[in-house]
Amino acid sequence: MFYLLEIIGTMAFAMSGALTAMNKKLDPFGVFIIAFVTAVGGGTLRDIMIGRTPVGWMLELNYVYIIVIGFILAILFRKKLDQLRTSLLLFDAVGLGVFTIIGLEKGILVGLNPIICVALGTITACFGGVIRDILCGEIPVIFRKEIYATLCIFGGIVFFLLRHLQFDNDILYLVTSVFIISFRLMAVKFKWYLPTVENK
Amino acid sequence: MFYLLEIIGTMAFAMSGALTAMNKKLDPFGVFIIAFVTAVGGGTLRDIMIGRTPVGWMLELNYVYIIVIGFILAILFRKKLDQLRTSLLLFDAVGLGVFTIIGLEKGILVGLNPIICVALGTITACFGGVIRDILCGEIPVIFRKEIYATLCIFGGIVFFLLRHLQFDNDILYLVTSVFIISFRLMAVKFKWYLPTVENK
Amino acid sequence: MFYLLEIIGTMAFAMSGALTAMNKKLDPFGVFIIAFVTAVGGGTLRDIMIGRTPVGWMLELNYVYIIVIGFILAILFRKKLDQLRTSLLLFDAVGLGVFTIIGLEKGILVGLNPIICVALGTITACFGGVIRDILCGEIPVIFRKEIYATLCIFGGIVFFLLRHLQFDNDILYLVTSVFIISFRLMAVKFKWYLPTVENK
16 A cells, blocks of 8 residues: 555656656656656655665666656646646645655664654655756745645654654554645645745 | 864854845745755765765754754844854854864775865865755856865865874864965955856 | 776866856866866766765776866867867767766676666766756756767667677677767767657
């Protein structure tokens, strides 16, 4: 079940990368690389920083296949992606929840402090998108107003609270991911944005 | 003493990141991430490249706390940061000196050639700012005209000259950091800039 | 022979970095860093991702010397680089071929799947240029239309086909590099470009 959600999330991230790249009128190779980096960038950065190398996707080819499929789907349905916007946002929210949990777990595995684990969860879920935006010449959207990474941080706090109360892993995963996914969907639906901070 | 200077430097870097991010009208999360990355980015890149993982700030939570404090101070005093400009530049110069020495020492610890150690000192002190500028959609200011990284390189040369002459570590640290800090402050005060190189 | 080609490629990459940086009117330090990063960036990213640290150029100072020479040549002949354009493109194509093979070999050494090895070859040859463009505030040229990374991918496929047929390493290297270099030169000469993918 969790693995299925991970596949959905990976594909959604790849498609969001492909979409951003097509908006920038890149060539097919550029679209593919941006799809790839969006999907695995967060996990790669996490693995590099905790010293888990070769990084995840190099040892688990399934990621590569899923991204290729996501890339092909994005190219084929590129004229219709606007109509599929709602599904894409849903899948993306799933990715956000699942990737945060994966990052949290990797941090626990290496024996890091909960605060650092929350940082790793956030990096895993969000930094693929950050690298995507940088490669496309944009200031990362999650730094501007989007309620996105903030949810990973709060999701991580929920996770460690429940863990402290010794709930089962299943409960931990379920509650944390439902928390992140549902708040993300509400943020999109009700157009919740973070205010900007200005110093002038 | 050195540790106190490191705290000052870390906080100054975090505040410089927050300031740049607020100039770009980012949201609070974006401001925090940019503050964080500016403060730890150089050391993170260094640690990753020499294989010292998990990277420094994951094992030493004090960095995280200092950055959080720097971030809160920057938000609270955001309207007054212009008046605090001089103090910030002083603290930033302290960070430049201290971080260069930390980078040099890590390189020596891994047994690398002095040339590479100088590169590591420069990366430690300067690349947080490079990543800050990239994330904010700017060409890094230290590549454009600022006399900044050049001082880390010369500071590193001074360091290894004195080390070759078998001076104490205390003397090494003192002379190198005073060298970098004082030249940096003079560069700011007397508006020394590097010329640009044009090929047209 | 292969080592000589590697030197040519490294120098060509350093000069292409210096050239891009000078077009952006950076200062000498900025030009040097961009030259450096263009030459070693791809290999550094590869080494970091497979956990081969300290990364290559830290242990092999010859790279540093070659880049310094390339940087000095680029500065000295900066007014004449346009006339040297053809030589530079030739050298750059050599770098593309040689760096791809180095990346492929490193992947095999770590025991990775051929698909991942091809990715590593492509990263080694192309991502120095990607980082160069990002640092200069541009969307990477190889994502836009240039037939460049695509050749590394096809070159990698040729490499593994021949390897599967148990050809000698010498033959592998020769055919793969000639394949990449000649197609790259033809792409430049006949102005072959990849089409862009648009979704509107």
